[in-house]
Amino acid sequence: MDSPSNPFPDPDSGIDAIARAQLDAEASRTDPGTLWEGVLHRLNAATTRPVEPRITRHRWRRAGTIAALAVLAALLFIGTFYVPSQREALASPAEVVQAARAVYKQGDTRCYRVTLTLPARLKEAIPLLAHEAGPRTLCTRGDRFVVEPGFGGKGAWGRDAAGRIWVAPTNDGAAVYDVSELPLPLQNAVKIHELELGPLLDDVLADFDLTWSEPPNLPADTYTITATRHTQAGPFRIASAKLVIERETKLIRSLTVNRQLLGESGATGVFNLISAVAKDDAAYSPESHVKPGAPVYDRSKPMQRRRFILQHIGSILGNGQ
Amino acid sequence: MLTDEERKRYEAWVLAVGPRALAYARSLIPNGTQAEDVVQECLYRLLRRVAEYNLERDGVKLLFKAISNLCINQATRNKAVLSLDAVRDEDDRSIPVPDHSALRPDQIMQYRELEEKVRQTLQNLPPLQRAAVELRSLGMSKEDIGETLGVSTSNAGVLVHRGRQTLARELGSQTGEGSDEGV
Numbered sequence: 077m078d079s080p081s082n083p084f085p086d087p088d089s090g091i092d093a094i095a096r097a098q099l100d101a102e103a104s105r106t107d108p109g110t111l112w113e114g115v116l117h118r119l120n121a122a123t124t125r126p127v128e129p130r131i132t133r134h135r136w137r138r139a140g141t142i143a144a145l146a147v148l149a150a151l152l153f154i155g156t157f158y159v160p161s162q163r164e165a166l167a168s169p170a171e172v173v174q175a176a177r178a179v180y181k182q183g184d185t186r187c188y189r190v191t192l193t194l195p196a197r198l199k200e201a202i203p204l205l206a207h208e209a210g211p212r213t214l215c216t217r218g219d220r221f222v223v224e225p226g227f228g229g230k231g232a233w234g235r236d237a238a239g240r241i242w243v244a245p246t247n248d249g250a251a252v253y254d255v256s257e258l259p260l261p262l263q264n265a266v267k268i269h270e271l272e273l274g275p276l277l278d279d280v281l282a283d284f285d286l287t288w289s290e291p292p293n294l295p296a297d298t299y300t301i302t303a304t305r306h307t308q309a310g311p312f313r314i315a316s317a318k319l320v321i322e323r324e325t326k327l328i329r330s331l332t333v334n335r336q337l338l339g340e341s342g343a344t345g346v347f348n349l350i351s352a353v354a355k356d357d358a359a360y361s362p363e364s365h366v367k368p369g370a371p372v373y374d375r376s377k378p379m380q381r382r383r384f385i386l387q388h389i390g391s392i393l394g395n396g397q
Numbered sequence: 398m399l400t401d402e403e404r405k406r407y408e409a410w411v412l413a414v415g416p417r418a419l420a421y422a423r424s425l426i427p428n429g430t431q432a433e434d435v436v437q438e439c440l441y442r443l444l445r446r447v448a449e450y451n452l453e454r455d456g457v458k459l460l461f462k463a464i465s466n467l468c469i470n471q472a473t474r475n476k477a478v479l480s481l482d483a484v485r486d487e488d489d490r491s492i493p494v495p496d497h498s499a500l501r502p503d504q505i506m507q508y509r510e511l512e513e514k515v516r517q518t519l520q521n522l523p524p525l526q527r528a529a530v531e532l533r534s535l536g537m538s539k540e541d542i543g544e545t546l547g548v549s550t551s552n553a554g555v556l557v558h559r560g561r562q563t564l565a566r567e568l569g570s571q572t573g574e575g576s577d578e579g580v
Contacts, residue, residue, distance in 0.1 A: 083413065083414060083456075083457040084417055084457075084535045084536055085536040086536075087533070087534045087535075087536060091530070091561045091564050091565055092530075092533055092534045092561075093534070094511075094515055094534075094564065094568065095515070095519065095530050095531055095533070095534035095564065096534035096535065097512070097515070098512060098515045098516055098519060099417060099420045099421065099424070099531055099534060099535065100417070100420070101512055102419075102420035102423060102424065102516075103416035103417045103419065103420040104416070106415070106416045106419040106420060106423075108411060108412045108415035108416050108419070109412070111411065111415045111419065111433065111436060111437055111440070112408055112411045112412060112415065114437045115407075115411060115437055115440045115441050115444065116399070116404065116407075116408070118437075118441045119399055119407070119441065119444055119445065120398050120399060122441075122445060189430070189433075191430045210429060211429070211430050211433075346430065348430075348434065
């Protein structure tokens with residue numbers, strides 16, 4: 077481990093080489109680019125702070141230190157006698173969620189890593205998602221979203237600016253559906269994936285009990301809040317959620333959503349923020365996920381659309397289309 | 398915001414070190430998303446304090462130490478869930494160890510079955526043994542492994558030895574050969 081140029085020298089042959097080959101095979105399946113994006117986002121958020129005015133001359137620094145100590149002593153005195161408790165100075169969970177809601181209005185695209193957990197019996201009911209293996213990336217702005225990779229690990233799918241749902245399992249073509257003609261399996265997949273943060277936060281503020289999941293005075297750079305719906309959640313509605321919100325930026329870094337589905341079974345979706353970026357509407361359209369000139373089948377070509385979907389994801393769509 | 402120079406330097410380092418750090422974390426926590434969160438958290442903390450150490454010289458050691466701390470704690474907490482086979486016979490009986498010296502990494506990788514078997518066998522090792530064997534395979538010395546895992550140097554040697562023994566025993570029938578040289 078001594079050479080800076082090669083942090084991982086080749087092992088000796090034998091067991092070490094076998095273990096190393098296994099690690100290297102696993103390493104080749106990772107995505108360090110996404111890892112770096114996440115780290116960079118957090119580093120940038122942490123280093124974006126207002127610049128404090130600096131006193132550069134030595135004598136002013138000394139005078140400043142004395143003045144600061146005097147002010148500190150005065151504050152301690154006042155605090156001791158006049159401030160009832162430190163807890164009152166802390167924001168409430170609702171205030172933190174309101175701040176996150178206000179930041180969200182600024183309107184950049186948020187990209188999240190999504191991991192979905194479905195109970196076994198739900199996998200049969202939602203075949204499109206039963207075949208999902210591993211996390212996906214969901215980028216969303218308003219009600220637009222795009223999920224990559226798509227169903228069965230192929231291509232992408234999403235909702236465009238017009239509210240249409242599209243599926244592009246390959247860059248050779250895509251299928252587009254108006255909301256009124258959406259097949260049931262796709263409807264269910266949308267309900268589970270959609271992450272309209274604005275309405276979601278409004279709902280959380282209006283219909284949920286909010287509590288700290290972790291004490292807010294811990295020396296962490298995030299707040300963690302648990303939201304539990306006051307009343308019984310309807311099908312596909314959020315029953316509870318856990319929000320991790322950055323203290324400085326009020327960005328939602330992570331969101332765990334438990335949706336009520338069949339009876340007592342629910343789906344849990346974990347959305348971890350990767351980045352907040354600017355994306356124009358084209359990024360949410362099927363055309364930007366297929367080759368130039370590739371067909372995009374809509375309601376005007378129902379037979380071709382049906383054939384296309386069955387050809388590419390028919391095996392996992394089951395009888396839904 | 399980071400300067401361009403800082404960003405490029407950190408990015409190059411993360412891209413070089415990240416894949417094996419992720420692979421290491423995933424071997425300790427089967428939940429891939431949790432493992433990625435751990436690695437991202439460790440990288441973030443490490444890079445925020447980059448002024449306090451030499452990134453290129455000491456960064457890998459510090460990163461793997463942080464990952465080990467988080468992952469092994471988690472793996473220990475979740476032991477019953479992660480692997481019912483995690484508790485294994487660790488007595489020091491003399492076991493005939495096959496000789497693997499004729500195998501090279503490029504040969505090994507030709508055999509998918511062997512890869513799966515190695516993965517399973519590593520997964521079944523107790524977390525500390527697994528970590529020790531993997532850190533050794535990444536070129537760490539006995540001293541570095543001890544420091545990374547928070548155990549003594551001699552204990553690190555024992556962990557590597559036992560991990561290798563188990564691997565050799567389990568994989569002996571697949572490879573037909575093996576050796577168990579000291580750390």
